Amino acid sequence: xxxxxxxxxxxxxxxxxxxxxxxxxxxxxxxxxxxxxxxxxxxxxxxxxxxxxxxxxxxxxxxxxxxxxxxxxxxxxxxxxxxxxxxxx
Numbered sequence: 001x002x003x004x005x006x007x008x009x010x011x012x013x014x015x016x017x018x019x020x021x022x023x024x025x026x027x028x029x030x031x032x033x034x035x036x037x038x039x040x041x042x043x044x045x046x047x048x049x050x051x052x053x054x055x056x057x058x059x060x061x062x063x064x065x066x067x068x069x070x071x072x073x074x075x076x077x078x079x080x081x082x083x084x085x086x087x088x089x
Contacts, residue, residue, distance in 0.1 A: 005083065005087075009080065009083070012076065012079075013076070016072060016073070016076050019072065020069050020072060020073075023061050024058045024061050027057050027058055027061045028057065028058050031050075031053050031057045035049060035050045035053060036050070
C-alpha cells in the first residue's frame with residue numbers, strides 16, 4: 001500500500017464519520033435551539049428540560065436513518081476489502 005492509498009482511506013473514513021454524525025447532531029442542535037428560545041421567552045431555566053426532547057429526537061433520527069447509515073458503513077468496508085484483494089505486497 002502506498003501513502004496515497006492510506007491517506008485516501010483515512011480521508012474517506014473521516015468523511016464517512018462526519019456524514020453519519022451530521023443528521024443526529026443537526027437534529028439535536030435544532031431541538032436545543034427551539035427549547036432555548038422557549039426557555040428564554042418563558043424565563044424557565046431548567047437544565048433537564050432540554051434533555052428528554054433531544055434524546056427522543058436523536059433516537060427517532062437514528063431509527064429513521066439507521067439503514068442508510070449501516071449501508072454506508074458496509075459500502076466503505078466493501079471498498080476496503082476490494083482494495084485489499086487487489087493490492088499486492
